[in-house]
Amino acid sequence: MTSPDGPVLDGSALAGLLSEVYSFDATLAVVRCAHCGHTDVLARTTVHLSAMGGVVRCATCTAVLLVVVDRPDGARVSSPGAAWVQAPPRP
């Protein structure tokens, strides 16, 4: 599956950029979709990458969960469709 923004990838593709925002491994954080309620680790979401960052979608209903923007002054995350994001269990 490809789109004008490139192929669909997994949440793991954003591990590096999200490490600028979160102090934990974001790919193991749990995200709840505000639209359909699907709840799973970020690694199992679908991601589109572009030069500006990445768009994270729910694997079940495709609602946009997070938008990650790679800004020169620091990475920014907006979470229009995430009910919540929970850190992975403490090691």
Place this chain on the structure above:
Amino acid sequence: MTWQTGWHVATVVGARPLTDTARELTLAVPGFGGALPGQHVDVRLTAPDGYQATRAYSLATAGVDERVDLVVDEVPDGEVSPYLTHDARPGDQVEVRGPLGGYFVWHDDDPAPVLLVAGGSGVVPFLAMLRARRLSGRRAPFRLVCSVRGPAGAIGRDEIDSPDPGLDVRWVYTREVPPGWPTSPARITPDDLAAPGFGPAEGTDVFVCGPTRFVETAAELLTGLGHPSARVRTERFGGA
């Protein structure tokens, strides 16, 4: 103040062609450590005018601190891979961030059978898992299914085909088969993925890595064979 999280300076110390289009690069990276098999790094290049491009690459070896082994397959017209496959020379410097991602990881104390399904250069994180398994001396049963266009593009074939107790390998050639191969070129089928000891009943952990379309096809075949989707971990890569 510029905030640069987690970037390490990496110096190329080795480069070795693996196929016509893929090269293994070894980087010396002071401060880098603790990588687990299956993890990846971000590699960042900076042009003389300041333009930066970042791409993710799987580690081909885990567990060796201050060193990063990458296998990079060229994506024509890519921004990063042509430099890494053609131009990078010992002494050159790039930047590396990682190790990244705790999801697509095999833990060497996990005794469950493991089914690895690779499309093309998707085999790279599996090289790290095979190497870690050999080093650990543990004998979790492994089956590796590698789908490649032809024998010339098969990354790591000599290493993968070396005898390794408890490792079962199946090659799938989609365009061109080696001389004397018993079957014609064909895409991956359920028969390639089903093997005694590596089914859903045995609690098999399944990892699938490759280009997006390959991963989606393989994952569908695997869930069709009864593997619960929660036990099928995927890592899709795009171009660049």
